[in-house]
Amino acid sequence: MTDYSLESDFVKQLDQDILDFVSKGLDNQDEGRFNALALREFELQYQTIKPYREYCKRKGVSPGSVSTWQEIPAVPSLAFKEFALTSFPVERAEHAYFTSGTTDPRRKGRIYRDKGAVDLINAANGLLTKEYVFPGIERIKILLMTPSPRMAPGMGMAIGLERVRTEFGAPESAYLITPFGLNVELLLKSLIEAERSGEPIALIGSSSGFIFFFNACDEEGIRFALPEGSRVCDGGGYMGQFGECSKEEYFALCSRILGVEEHFCINVLGMGEISTNFFDNALKDYLNGKKSERHKVIPPWTKTEVVDISNFQKLSKGETGLLKHYDLINRAMVMAVQTDNLGFETEEGFEIIGRWRKRAGRLDAGEIKNAHGGKVMTQMMAFLLKRNLRKIRDIYRKLSKA
Amino acid sequence: MKSRKFKKISDEMIGMDDRICSCASRVADMILSQEENAEDRVALRETADSLKKTRGRGKRKQ
16 A cells, blocks of 8 residues: 655655756746656545545546546635645644635635645745746845734745745845834835835735835825836735726836836735746746736646636636646645636736636626726725825825925 | 535535635735824834935936
8 A cells, every 4th residue: 555644755756756847947848747747646635635535536536547637636726715635644734824714714724734845835936936026136125015924924925925035035125014014114214215225126915015005105196216126026916905906007006106117017826725826927028028918927837727617628728717727836735726716828828817706607707807806895994994094194294394 | 605614525616715815815904904003103204204305316227
């Protein structure tokens, strides 16, 4: 009987082989190797994750019955909220965090990764971050629009960005979200210092936090002219907490408020259920003088398909459907994940345009197409937002009198 | 949409994941719930004032 424990040759060799595959870089096109690794990973996850195994059995699929990665059943992302989908005992987890349910806080996704899986995620996302956010840069001052992992130990974005800070951040890099909320003073001071010194700066973190700040600045006509090479990398999606903001409006705000042009704005799709982050091609292609449409890059150790919302069959390029990801870096969980994200395949990658919510078979794509996020704002949020904006406005009024 | 507890993984779950992104939502909540302590930031005025006085357009790296 095969041993699938973390100490087993099976898992150790699989981890090493995936690491080797990642280390071959972003131009690796070895489809056969990807397929072989995917099948081995499926065997591991089928044998060790009971709810997933039962799901596969109901579909009549087992490791012995598949020969291509496309046949591996993808687990719906909601399953991560209902079950602990890990290929190892959770008490061995090095990373443990939760994805929260926005409408029901009791329904939280549980994400666990063992040390080997953390090494995989660091290798993969480190390579991608270097390539698509910091090409040609060793270290840069990073302002992180997120709390530190110490403040929010269960937040995936905080854990991921701490790695980015240590790997790419200059010593003066700092977290902007504190127990008292957004550290406006630090943010303003850093932006003004960057303007004055001519040293580029990187702002990375939550889309919602940036939009909040941009809105406050916009309302008061506050502008910065950050040095060339400064960049904004946003992720986490935007639910419209601070009002509507389309993708185009977001780029316009980056340009108007910070002086950072669109090609220095990188959006990242990161999900707790999927280990690999999907980065925009925009900055890398711009610096390489390559003209191409903005899209999310699919690195060699992942595959992304777009499937029909009704029969889950693969769609052609350009057709809108649900994004399905296969990620070798997900060794600790389930490699194949069926998300509720709506998107479409492009010539060189994919693009995400919103979410699908199953309401009597209704497709909401039309409502949210081209939006940087949703358009939901509760009365309470509107009240809090108004109050917060007023306080930032007061601070700026004091500034302008100086 | 009302939450529904699933006993097994099923394709019925597709389209029922009402979370868009927890991290971004939580950051937004942290920003929105903080400003009770804004009075603690009186120091911002002095800091900002001094910065403003010496603020220039700065050189832009090419």
